[in-house]
Amino acid sequence: MRVLLVEDSTELVALLKKGLAQGGFSADAVRTAADAAHALATMRYAAMVLDRGLPDEDGLTLLRDMRRRGDSTPVLVLTARDGVTDRVAGLRDGADDYMAKPFAMEELLARLQALLRRSDNLLGRRLTFGNVALDTESRQVIIGGTVRAFPARETAVLEILLRRSGNVAPKRLFEDHLFGLSGDVGSNAVEVYIHRLRKMLADSGAAVKIHTVRGVGYLMSEEKEKAG
Amino acid sequence: MNRFRSILSRVVALHVAAIAVISIVMPLALYWLLNEAANGLHRDALRGQAVTISGFLKPLADGVVLDIPPEMEPLYAGSYGLYSYAVLDQAGNVLFSSRNDGSALFPPKETRAGDWQMRRRSTGSVLFGVSVARIVDGRSYLIQVAQDLSHRDVIIDDIVASFFPSVAWITFPLLFALLLIDIMIFRRALKPVTEASTTAAAIGPTSTEVRLPEAAMPTEIVPLVHAVNQALDRLERGFRAQRDFTGDMAHELRTPLTIIRARVDSLEPGPLRDELRKDLESMTHIVNQVLDIAELESFIVAGDARADLQAVCAEAVAFMAPVAVAQSRNIALAGAEEPVWVLGHSEALFRAVRNLIENAIRHAPAGGSVEVEVLADGTVRVLDDGPGVPDAERETIFRRFWRRDRTKAESRGLGLAIVARVAETHDGSVTVENRPTGGAAFTLHLRPAAGLTAAN
Numbered sequence: 001m002r003v004l005l006v007e008d009s010t011e012l013v014a015l016l017k018k019g020l021a022q023g024g025f026s027a028d029a030v031r032t033a034a035d036a037a038h039a040l041a042t043m044r045y046a047a048m049v050l051d052r053g054l055p056d057e058d059g060l061t062l063l064r065d066m067r068r069r070g071d072s073t074p075v076l077v078l079t080a081r082d083g084v085t086d087r088v089a090g091l092r093d094g095a096d097d098y099m100a101k102p103f104a105m106e107e108l109l110a111r112l113q114a115l116l117r118r119s120d121n122l123l124g125r126r127l128t129f130g131n132v133a134l135d136t137e138s139r140q141v142i143i144g145g146t147v148r149a150f151p152a153r154e155t156a157v158l159e160i161l162l163r164r165s166g167n168v169a170p171k172r173l174f175e176d177h178l179f180g181l182s183g184d185v186g187s188n189a190v191e192v193y194i195h196r197l198r199k200m201l202a203d204s205g206a207a208v209k210i211h212t213v214r215g216v217g218y219l220m221s222e223e224k225e226k227a228g
Numbered sequence: 229m230n231r232f233r234s235i236l237s238r239v240v241a242l243h244v245a246a247i248a249v250i251s252i253v254m255p256l257a258l259y260w261l262l263n264e265a266a267n268g269l270h271r272d273a274l275r276g277q278a279v280t281i282s283g284f285l286k287p288l289a290d291g292v293v294l295d296i297p298p299e300m301e302p303l304y305a306g307s308y309g310l311y312s313y314a315v316l317d318q319a320g321n322v323l324f325s326s327r328n329d330g331s332a333l334f335p336p337k338e339t340r341a342g343d344w345q346m347r348r349r350s351t352g353s354v355l356f357g358v359s360v361a362r363i364v365d366g367r368s369y370l371i372q373v374a375q376d377l378s379h380r381d382v383i384i385d386d387i388v389a390s391f392f393p394s395v396a397w398i399t400f401p402l403l404f405a406l407l408l409i410d411i412m413i414f415r416r417a418l419k420p421v422t423e424a425s426t427t428a429a430a431i432g433p434t435s436t437e438v439r440l441p442e443a444a445m446p447t448e449i450v451p452l453v454h455a456v457n458q459a460l461d462r463l464e465r466g467f468r469a470q471r472d473f474t475g476d477m478a479h480e481l482r483t484p485l486t487i488i489r490a491r492v493d494s495l496e497p498g499p500l501r502d503e504l505r506k507d508l509e510s511m512t513h514i515v516n517q518v519l520d521i522a523e524l525e526s527f528i529v530a531g532d533a534r535a536d537l538q539a540v541c542a543e544a545v546a547f548m549a550p551v552a553v554a555q556s557r558n559i560a561l562a563g564a565e566e567p568v569w570v571l572g573h574s575e576a577l578f579r580a581v582r583n584l585i586e587n588a589i590r591h592a593p594a595g596g597s598v599e600v601e602v603l604a605d606g607t608v609r610v611l612d613d614g615p616g617v618p619d620a621e622r623e624t625i626f627r628r629f630w631r632r633d634r635t636k637a638e639s640r641g642l643g644l645a646i647v648a649r650v651a652e653t654h655d656g657s658v659t660v661e662n663r664p665t666g667g668a669a670f671t672l673h674l675r676p677a678a679g680l681t682a683a684n
Contacts, residue, residue: 009487012490053479082482083474083475083478083523101482211558215560216561221550221554
């Protein structure tokens with residue numbers, strides 16, 4: 001998987017390339033927005049990791065130009081500027097995701113993978129979290145290497161949680177996915193499916209836990225002691 | 229002077245006062261002038277009569293004779309005549325008189341040539357006249373001509389008498405019209421100032437480049453406008469310098485941290501790497517807070533900024549939930565489920581709520597819970613079940629780097645100072661109290677945006 005890394009600090013580029021390589025990405029690195037535009041014109045990349053603070057222009061200007069040209073390459077923006085007035089601006093300008101420096105290498109890889117999964121299923125059809133995996137095509141749930149048969153709705157709930165791995169999935173998202181626009185959703189309908197899924201996961205020896213964030217949604221976390 | 233704050237009301241007030249004075253003084257002055265003019269005409273007429281009569285004095289052997297043409301006789305005829313006359317010689321003897329008893333009009337001894345005299349007659353009316361000297365055939369004569377003031381020339385008297393009711397009233401509508409014209413002129417003259425005020429009102433932290441137009445300004449106001457524009461120039465430079473500084477500082481501090489972080493991440497897994505990561509995370513946290521507080525120092529909420537407090541809190545709770553879960557705390561959002569619109573900047577409010585949640589997570593016991601409650605009146609309450617805040621510290625904990633115990637290294641850091649600063653920039657407030665059931669309750673009050681449907 002080839003990604004374009006646009007970052008002007010040579011030291012950081014070397015470290016990021018190494019980290020990306022460990023995550024299964026090979027990265028072409030350029031230092032300026034002009035070089036990046038040139039690279040994008042000659043080569044097709046699965047994704048781009050773009051620093052905002054480039055020597056020739058703001059990374060967001062490059063991003064805007066790209067989007068205007070109709071280039072839909074997924075872009076993960078990195079920035080040292082994460083001020084009160086900065087954060088929203090980056091996302092509005094067509095970035096697919098946004099990370100403030102400094103960041104953990106693991107998180108960069110996770111976000112990049114999420115980005116690719118979202119765009120073209122480039123990373124295949126398997127969603128993994130802890131010892132739980134889901135094949136999005138065959139709808140098979142694999143826990144600790146064993147294939148389990150979960151009902152469709154419970155599987156859908158699990159998919160949403162896996163796609164948001166580590167972050168809160170809003171309750172609204174479950175309602176929309178499970179019941180579409182069919183309207184009337186019982187106030188505790190989602191809670192019922194979550195409850196069932198919890199039980200199934202526990203019975204299957206999954207090392208994950210579903211937390212209720214009352215008023216907001218649900219969050220899946222790894223259970224360290226079981227996983228270890 | 230407070231009652232007349234606007235220039236227009238001052239002009240109107242002063243104008244009304246001026247009208248009051250003028251409408252008393254001007255008719256009086258005009259009346260006096262008219263009277264003077266009438267009197268002058270009257271005197272001229274009397275003197276003219278005296279000269280005319282003196283022209284009728286014809287020399288005669290050892291004296292004079294008064295030869296009045298018959299057509300003029302009625303003018304002097306008895307009590308119906310307009311004028312009465314008497315001709316005196318040097319000794320004061322009356323030679324001729326229009327009066328029936330042939331007496332002088334004014335006592336001869338008091339009469340000198342050119343004198344104006346007045347005498348009250350037995351009938352009560354006043355006789356007013358003049359004496360004119362005339363030399364005929366080498367001898368001097370004194371001609372007295374007078375008129376009863378009650379029979380004065382009718383036309384002149386009427387004009388004077390009717391001046392007030394029929395002429396003087398025009399003063400008031402004229403002055404009033406002048407006032408209206410003045411108001412119009414002033415409105416027109418002040419139009420550029422009003423427009424400049426509208427422009428000035430639109431100047432905010434997001435539009436510091438706007439300047440007031442100097443071209444259309446009245447000359448008197450140009451220096452003020454110019455001074456304001458210069459002040460705006462300085463302010464803009466200040467804003468830009470502050471923004472550049474916090475931006476540069478962020479870059480300077482975060483780039484090395486990113487490099488260190490990447491190096492640490494590339495180390496072999498082990499306790500050393502975990503320790504370094506923890507140190508880096510707390511260092512990063514402090515750097516982020518310092519940058520936030522530096523940016524908030526010059527941060528101003530745009531006047532038209534609106535934020536959905538419910539959405540902001542939902543985002544903050546979702547953002548902090550992984551942290552809470554990792555530290556075995558429960559977190560929940562309660563209260564309003566519909567949007568709660570407040571005057572404010574979403575991202576700044578997000579950081580305030582996030583810091584309150586961070587603080588609550590830190591103080592709640594393991595297994596404890598943090599609850600964020602949004603109220604429809606634009607209030608957020610963040611509740612924890614930790615030890616609470618002692619009464620004496622309810623103010624101080626919002627200070628920067630405040631420490632409960634100066635001898636201990638751990639401080640509350642900048643989190644609550646950021647919350648207090650965000651509250652301040654939003655014209656709101658943040659307070660803390662202890663819950664009856666134990667634990668602290670932080671309350672962030674914001675100003676609701678009434679009747680609002682759209683957001684920023």
